[in-house]
Amino acid sequence: MIDKRVADLAYAVADIADRSTIMVGGFGEAGSPVELIHALIDQGAAELTVISNNTGSGDFGLAALIGARRVAKVVCSYPRSAGSTVFSDLYRAGLIELELVPQGTLAERIRAGGAGIAAFYTPTGVATALAEGKEQRVFDGQPYLLERALTADVALIKARAADWHGNLVYNKTARNFSPLMAAAASTTIVEATAVDAPGTLDPETVVTPGIFVDRVVQVADFAYEPVLAAQ
Amino acid sequence: MSDLSASKVGKLKGWTRNQMAALAAADIADGSYVNLGIGIPELIAHHIPPDREIVLHTENGLLGMGPAPDPQAVDPDLINAGKKPVTTLPGASFFHHADSFAMIRGGHLDLCVLGALEVAANGGLANWSTGATDAVPAVGGAMDLVSGVKAVHILTSHCTKEGSPKLVERCTRPLTGKGVVNRVYTDLAIFDIGAAGFDLVCLAPGVDFSDVIERTAAPVNDIRPKDERTWT
Numbered sequence: 001m002i003d004k005r006v007a008d009l010a011y012a013v014a015d016i017a018d019r020s021t022i023m024v025g026g027f028g029e030a031g032s033p034v035e036l037i038h039a040l041i042d043q044g045a046a047e048l049t050v051i052s053n054n055t056g057s058g059d060f061g062l063a064a065l066i067g068a069r070r071v072a073k074v075v076c077s078y079p080r081s082a083g084s085t086v087f088s089d090l091y092r093a094g095l096i097e098l099e100l101v102p103q104g105t106l107a108e109r110i111r112a113g114g115a116g117i118a119a120f121y122t123p124t125g126v127a128t129a130l131a132e133g134k135e136q137r138v139f140d141g142q143p144y145l146l147e148r149a150l151t152a153d154v155a156l157i158k159a160r161a162a163d164w165h166g167n168l169v170y171n172k173t174a175r176n177f178s179p180l181m182a183a184a185a186s187t188t189i190v191e192a193t194a195v196d197a198p199g200t201l202d203p204e205t206v207v208t209p210g211i212f213v214d215r216v217v218q219v220a221d222f223a224y225e226p227v228l229a230a231q
Numbered sequence: 232m233s234d235l236s237a238s239k240v241g242k243l244k245g246w247t248r249n250q251m252a253a254l255a256a257a258d259i260a261d262g263s264y265v266n267l268g269i270g271i272p273e274l275i276a277h278h279i280p281p282d283r284e285i286v287l288h289t290e291n292g293l294l295g296m297g298p299a300p301d302p303q304a305v306d307p308d309l310i311n312a313g314k315k316p317v318t319t320l321p322g323a324s325f326f327h328h329a330d331s332f333a334m335i336r337g338g339h340l341d342l343c344v345l346g347a348l349e350v351a352a353n354g355g356l357a358n359w360s361t362g363a364t365d366a367v368p369a370v371g372g373a374m375d376l377v378s379g380v381k382a383v384h385i386l387t388s389h390c391t392k393e394g395s396p397k398l399v400e401r402c403t404r405p406l407t408g409k410g411v412v413n414r415v416y417t418d419l420a421i422f423d424i425g426a427a428g429f430d431l432v433c434l435a436p437g438v439d440f441s442d443v444i445e446r447t448a449a450p451v452n453d454i455r456p457k458d459e460r461t462w463t
Contacts, residue, residue: 027291027328028314029307053328078371081314088367100368103290104332104375111329123378124336127409129360130370172325173292174308179327207327 003164004216005195009039012189012217016045016154019072023110023155023181024052024062028081031174033158034061035219036191040156041065047072051110051150053103053177055079055087063087071096075150077103102130105147107180112149114183114212119148155185159208161194166213167206168192175207182212189215243442245389245418245435253278255344255386255416259285266290266335266376268345268358269313271386275344286322288340290331290372295323312372335372336379343380345373347387347415349402352449354412354424356385357404370407377408389417389446396448398422398429419443422451430454 006012013036016022022040026032041064048071055074056063065071067086079087079098090096101109102124112120121144125131135146157178160171168190170178182188195218246254252274259265259275261283267275276298279285287296289311296311297318305316334340349357356377359370377383390396398415414432415422420443421432428450431443444451 028310030291030310030314031308078369079367080369091367092365098368100370102370102374103328103372104336104379107328107332108336122336124375126378128374128406130374170325171308172306172319173289173310175325175327176292177328180329 002210004166004210004213005164006215006217009035009191009217009219010042012036012215013039013043016040016043018045019047019049020045020153021049021051021151023150023152023177023185024050025155025157025176025178025181026062027053027173027176029057030172031158031170031176031178032061033156033191036156036158036189036217037061037065041068041070046070049073049075051075051106051152051181053077053106054081055084057081057084059084059086066090066096069095073097073099075099075101075106077101077106100130106150107177109147109150110177110180110184113151114180117149119146121145122147150184152181152185153187155181155188157182157188157190157213159190159192161196161201162190162192162213162216163196163198163201163210164216165198166190166208166210166216167198167201168208168210168213169201169205170207179208179212182208187214188212189217191217191219193219242394243419243438245438247418249274249278251386251416251418254421255384256280258384258414259283259342261285263341264288264294264334264339266340266343266380268343268373268376270346272344272346273313275386288331288334289317290328290335290376292326292328292331293317293319293323294326294334295320297323332372332375335375338379338381340380342382342384343376344384344386345376347385347397348404349397349399350385350387350412350415351402352398352400352424352428354410355402356383356407356412357402359407360405362404373407377411382413383411385412385415387415387417389419389443396446398447398449400449419446425452425454428452433459
């Protein structure tokens with residue numbers, strides 16, 4: 001019998017080790033697994049490498065994890081956000097490492113990691129500062145850069161609904177990187193407000209098939225910045 | 232060609248940001264799939280001619296993006312690339328980031344309109360980093376957009392706030408892409424990237440060719456038909 005449900009957030013993240021590489025879904029606030037991130041902060045794992053498009057907003061979620069000094073390195077495309085200086089303060093002080101990756105290259109590196117592709121050539125970034133140190137090759141007269149796949153020990157994902165098999169559907173633009181990360185991590189942990197028996201999701205509309213998911217934890221309701229900011 | 236400093240050239244009225252956006256919108260063909268960058272390009276969405284259907288793409292996973300919702304209808308899971316609340320139009324679709332950038336990198340989008348720090352006469356674009364040593368670098372999707380979208384149009388003020396030309400011989404800021412820009416809309420004029428510099432398409436009302444020459448640090452060629460050269 002397959003049942004990937006786990007009892008609570010603390011249990012879901014209990015075995016995440018120091019120095020793990022963690023993919024964190026979300027684009028800004030949309031799709032950010034805030035509850036799982038706070039469970040990880042409480043759990044205490046440190047010296048983490050985080051792969052995520054941004055570095056968090058305000059002083060909660062990813063910004064709180066970074067602010068708690070648990071993150072040694074960030075791999076992301078846009079480490080700036082209105083209302084948060086947590087990352088930039090640490091970066092300027094030389095206390096956190098940054099690997100800056102163009103957004104589409106970041107997505108494709110994660111997709112490749114989940115698909116068993118070691119590396120690929122992309123035209124993005126040719127002749128820019130982000131091409132430094134990368135192999136360049138010409139195909140059909142056009143230059144491309146070699147980019148390596150990204151994988152992770154753990155992915156933290158937020159879904160709208162899940163079933164016990166780990167099949168997932170998302171909500172609008174909260175989908176973003178999550179389906180790619182679910183496939184690219186050794187252990188994929190999902191928070192969802194609706195977690196129901198297999199058969200409740202229409203197979204035709206499942207976005208992330210359960211094979212990519214290891215743990216599903218039901219959360220009461222998603223916490224968003226306006227809600228948290230008011231607390 | 233000139234690189235006169237701000238102290239030597241006065242400020243011209245030219246087009247407003249909304250007029251620039253309307254001009255850029257007027258050049259978008261019916262049925263186009265378009266990505267609008269953050270900033271002035273976002274204004275284009277308000278100026279699409281009513282007889283045209285344009286599908287707006289936002290790289291965080293939506294085709295068919297509609298205008299901002301009423302404040303009480305904001306959904307934090309429905310945002311644009313600038314992380315502002317948006318809506319969906321009939322015919323919209325959601326997708327993950329790898330599909331979104333397949334649309335971009337795979338040449339499926341017809342046009343993107345972006346802002347600029349500098350545009351070079353050879354079509355080079357600098358718009359992701361000032362190059363300042365204390366700045367936290369952030370690139371987002373800019374390099375992917377210019378490498379893959381069929382046409383790249385730039386919407387920008389002609390000069391910086393300090394009065395320095397943004398249209399230059401070669402970019403001095405970090406490049407977003409080399410030889411990627413097709414057309415530039417500024418508050419003073421519209422240019423195509425030509426074989427030997429910026430080709431002047433038209434001037435804003437009250438702006439002379441000499442005004443543009445003075446404020447552009449690269450060759451500008453007046454390619455307008457002779458009978459249009461007095462048109463403003």
